[in-house]
Amino acid sequence: MNIQIIVNDTHHDKCFRELVTQPVTALRDVTQQQADALRDAFGINTIADLADLKVVKWARAIRTMASAEAEPREAVAKETLLDDAVEMTFPASDPVSVASSITRIEVPPEKVDASSDHQNAAAIEASNEQAVGCRALGPGGEKTAGAA
Numbered sequence: 001m002n003i004q005i006i007v008n009d010t011h012h013d014k015c016f017r018e019l020v021t022q023p024v025t026a027l028r029d030v031t032q033q034q035a036d037a038l039r040d041a042f043g044i045n046t047i048a049d050l051a052d053l054k055v056v057k058w059a060r061a062i063r064t065m066a067s068a069e070a071e072p073r074e075a076v077a078k079e080t081l082l083d084d085a086v087e088m089t090f091p092a093s094d095p096v097s098v099a100s101s102i103t104r105i106e107v108p109p110e111k112v113d114a115s116s117d118h119q120n121a122a123a124i125e126a127s128n129e130q131a132v133g134c135r136a137l138g139p140g141g142e143k144t145a146g147a148a
Helices: 032-042 047-052 054-068 073-089 118-132
Strands: none
Touching: 047 054
C-alpha cells in the first residue's frame, strides 16, 4: 500500500505501528476542526481510536452484509408474477408495436379469405357484432351514431 496517499507529508516516514498512535489529523484531508469534533462527539484522539469506533464497525458490517443479502422472498414472488403477467399479455410471438395506430380493441374473427375481404373488415365487424350485440360501423365503414 502506498501510505503517502493516506497520510500527510509529515508522517510518510512512519511505520504502521507508529501511525496508529498518531492523532487523526495525520490522515490526509482531516482538519483540526474535524479532529476536535471527533474528540468531542466520540472521544477519538488517535487513528487507532477511530479504527476501533464501534459505530464505524457496525456501519461496515451492515454495508458488507447488504451486498451479500438475497432479495426478500416476497419481492422475488412479486417480480416473478409480474414477469409471467407481462409474458402472457405480450408473448414473444406477438411483440408490442412501437408506433401503434390501434384506435379500438377488436374481437378476433375466425380466419377469412383475404382476397375477397380487405383486411378482414367484414369478419371483424361480424365478430364484434356477435360479441357486443350491435354494429360499430355502417355499411360504408363509417361509424354509426352511438357506436363505440
